[in-house]
Amino acid sequence: MATRWDPFEEMDRLFGTLTMGTRSAVPGMPMDLFREGEHYVLAIDLPGVDPGTIDVSVEDRTLTVRAERTARSGDGQWLLRERPTGTFARQLTLGRGLALDRIEASYADGVLSLTIPVAEEAKPRRIEVSQAASKAQIGTRETIEQA
Numbered sequence: 336m337a338t339r340w341d342p343f344e345e346m347d348r349l350f351g352t353l354t355m356g357t358r359s360a361v362p363g364m365p366m367d368l369f370r371e372g373e374h375y376v377l378a379i380d381l382p383g384v385d386p387g388t389i390d391v392s393v394e395d396r397t398l399t400v401r402a403e404r405t406a407r408s409g410d411g412q413w414l415l416r417e418r419p420t421g422t423f424a425r426q427l428t429l430g431r432g433l434a435l436d437r438i439e440a441s442y443a444d445g446v447l448s449l450t451i452p453v454a455e456e457a458k459p460r461r462i463e464v465s466q467a468a469s470k471a472q473i474g475t476r477e478t479i480e481q482a
Contacts, residue, residue: 363423374452382445389447393435398427432457
């Protein structure tokens with residue numbers, strides 16, 4: 336059985352063990368990516384983020400998502416603080432064959448959803464093969480020798 340080796344996963348694991356117990360060990364923007372028909376869907380968890388702070392941009396095939404979660408204000412004494420605050424950013428390099436000018440974004444229930452359509456020129460299509468009328472006749476060996 337073949338196994339898939341991901342060097343980035345190994346780096347994350349190593350980095351996570353080195354920074355265990357610090358705020359940077361907590362992932363800020365976990366996401367899922369899947370294809371649904373003629374488009375891709377990217378779902379990013381952003382609970383507690385003000386939708387006005389979410390910024391999505393594409394530049395030279397690089398998709399950047401930024402969001403900010405502000406710290407709770409008040410005079411209370413913190414007993415436990417595991418939810419990260421501040422500005423989070425995530426970048427993805429997009430492949431060719433996507434309609435980058437038609438990306439749609441929505442935010443509901445703490446999840447940012449991006450719909451990235453497949454470009455028309457990248458969609459598979461069937462090409463009809465027509466039969467050309469042939470002027471040359473294919474004959475038997477005897478017909479060719481007689482000519």
